[in-house]
Amino acid sequence: xxxxxxxxxxPLPQPTPETQHFWDGTKVGELRLQRCIDCGTVYFPxxxxxxxxxxxxxxxxxxxxxxxxxxxxxxxxxxxxxDGPYAIALVKLDEGPTMMSNIVDxxxxxxxxxxxxxxxVTFENHGDIAIPLFRPKGS
Amino acid sequence: xxxxxxGAAETTELGKIPDLSQIQLHADAALNTLADAGLQAKDIxxxxxxxxxxxxxxxxxxxxxxxxxGSSVGGCSFMLHVRHAAAAIEAxxxxxxxxxxxxSGRSGVGRGGGGGGRASLPAQFEGPYGGMGPTTMFTxxxxxxxxxxxxxxxxxxxxxxxxxxxxxxxxxxxxxxPITVEDVLNSRMIAYPFHLFECCLVTDGGGALILTxxxxxxxxxxxxxxxxxxxxxxxxxxxxxxxxxxxxQAFRIAGGEALRSAGISHExxxxxxxxxxxxxxxxxxxxxxxxxERGEAAGFIEDGNTRPGGKLPxxxxxxxxxxxxxGMYGMYALQESVRQMRGTAPAQxxxxxxxxxxxxxGMFAASGCIVMTNQQx
Numbered sequence: 001x002x003x004x005x006x007x008x009x010x011p012l013p014q015p016t017p018e019t020q021h022f023w024d025g026t027k028v029g030e031l032r033l034q035r036c037i038d039c040g041t042v043y044f045p046x047x048x049x050x051x052x053x054x055x056x057x058x059x060x061x062x063x064x065x066x067x068x069x070x071x072x073x074x075x076x077x078x079x080x081x082x083d084g085p086y087a088i089a090l091v092k093l094d095e096g097p098t099m100m101s102n103i104v105d106x107x108x109x110x111x112x113x114x115x116x117x118x119x120x121v122t123f124e125n126h127g128d129i130a131i132p133l134f135r136p137k138g139s
Numbered sequence: 140x141x142x143x144x145x146g147a148a149e150t151t152e153l154g155k156i157p158d159l160s161q162i163q164l165h166a167d168a169a170l171n172t173l174a175d176a177g178l179q180a181k182d183i184x185x186x187x188x189x190x191x192x193x194x195x196x197x198x199x200x201x202x203x204x205x206x207x208x209g210s211s212v213g214g215c216s217f218m219l220h221v222r223h224a225a226a227a228i229e230a231x232x233x234x235x236x237x238x239x240x241x242x243s244g245r246s247g248v249g250r251g252g253g254g255g256g257r258a259s260l261p262a263q264f265e266g267p268y269g270g271m272g273p274t275t276m277f278t279x280x281x282x283x284x285x286x287x288x289x290x291x292x293x294x295x296x297x298x299x300x301x302x303x304x305x306x307x308x309x310x311x312x313x314x315x316x317p318i319t320v321e322d323v324l325n326s327r328m329i330a331y332p333f334h335l336f337e338c339c340l341v342t343d344g345g346g347a348l349i350l351t352x353x354x355x356x357x358x359x360x361x362x363x364x365x366x367x368x369x370x371x372x373x374x375x376x377x378x379x380x381x382x383x384x385x386x387x388q389a390f391r392i393a394g395g396e397a398l399r400s401a402g403i404s405h406e407x408x409x410x411x412x413x414x415x416x417x418x419x420x421x422x423x424x425x426x427x428x429x430x431x432e433r434g435e436a437a438g439f440i441e442d443g444n445t446r447p448g449g450k451l452p453x454x455x456x457x458x459x460x461x462x463x464x465x466g467m468y469g470m471y472a473l474q475e476s477v478r479q480m481r482g483t484a485p486a487q488x489x490x491x492x493x494x495x496x497x498x499x500x501g502m503f504a505a506s507g508c509i510v511m512t513n514q515q516x
């Protein structure tokens with residue numbers, strides 16, 4: 001269903017048991033990552049096994065929410081959930097893993113979107129689920 | 140040589156398991172089987188599965204395989220996997236192969252199969268952000284490459300210009316008129332930094348191959364083309380989870396294995412095909428295959444090394460950028476390698492004896508590489 005902007009809601013995820021802690025976190029404003037208790041590897045996306053050493057002895061923790069702009073494209077083709085050219089970005093989190101996201105509170109131009117610029121997480125609520133997005137740090 | 144099963148186990152629980160998604164059922168069974176064999180995932184170099192993609196299983200468990208089988212023919216798929224695995228081990232394609240099954244048949248949790256549905260990991264962690272398929276996903280690492288190595292927009296455009304030169308020699312190519320760097324940079328922006336001419340065509344078509352024993356090859360009407368080497372690998376079902384955006388792990392493993400198994404060095408290669416869904420693919424391919432040092436392939440192309448008359452003819456049919464691209468272009472790259480080895484290509488490379496053909500699957504998710512020769516091994 002289109003809202004007042006004429007845009008449809010973005011495609012929303014359906015959590016699974018192994019990712020539920022992540023999506024529970026976004027609803028309360030936390031970006032949760034996982035860490036292997038045996039080898040210390042911090043990894044993403046969520047799964048109950050460390051991709052570094054096959055250990056199931058893993059835990060989640062609240063990440064800083066800070067990262068930097070690793071790479072992006074600016075899509076010019078029309079998308080039912082986005083208005084005009086918009087960037088799809090990869091964010092390098094300070095804890096190590098990389099996440100896909102969008103950059104908000106920032107012009108969607110090559111001039112404004114500078115690689116390695118510091119970013120911080122923000123959350124967009126959609127009722128039962130909240131999507132992590134990033135904005136220029138301090139914006 | 141005989142091949143043995145050295146690990147076997149089922150999921151920890153059976154019956155109704157609503158707290159595990161389908162991919163985690165694969166993982167649970169895999170971890171139990173690894174424990175049964177006294178192994179870790181890093182000891183595995185071959186993965187076979189059905190119902191989920193072997194790409195997803197390998198990435199989920201942290202495996203960088205050099206042999207993959209995703210044969211999916213229903214409930215007996217795993218019998219085929221055992222057979223293929225035995226053949227692969229006998230052939231030296233892999234040493235230690237993991238075959239997995241997991242199915243949330245009753246609870247239906249995360250049952251997307253092959254990455255479909257809103258519950259798959261790509262759908263959860265890439266799906267919300269407005270990706271429009273390959274134009275936005277395949278291309279997403281290129282700005283990082285440009286910053287890291289100083290590649291210019293003009294150098295990226297040059298890939299399309301050179302391939303159009305090859306297409307101009309090919310009557311079957313979709314686009315044959317010469318283009319300039321300026322033409323490429325003035326073509327419509329699709330997904331910055333990619334312009335229309337830096338993206339592959341969308342066309343219809345098909346292709347097929349027949350293989351038999353080399354000793355029978357002389358009984359057929361055409362010049363035989365021999366398989367000299369091959370390699371394969373997968374990395375991740377999500378481009379966002381590539382270990383390094385500026386290089387493909389699957390290219391490196393598949394390409395390295397292909398050249399090694401062929402027993403050739405880079406200087407032996409007369410002709411190269413690199414699946415070019417987008418203009419950066421040949422750059423990644425040249426570097427990941429080891430023809431160029433990291434960061435040097437764009438200059439290598441700009442200097443004319445891959446154009447007609449250059450020392451390493453590349454994508455001589457015009458490639459996905461100018462020849463054709465139906466969606467799964469790998470078959471057309473193989474066809475051009477065969478034509479070059481038969482000596483029947485429209486833009487024939489004189490006296491070419493060895494061709495390397497590097498394919499990609501998904502957005503750097505998978506790779507296969509074949510080395511062909513017209514000289515009887």
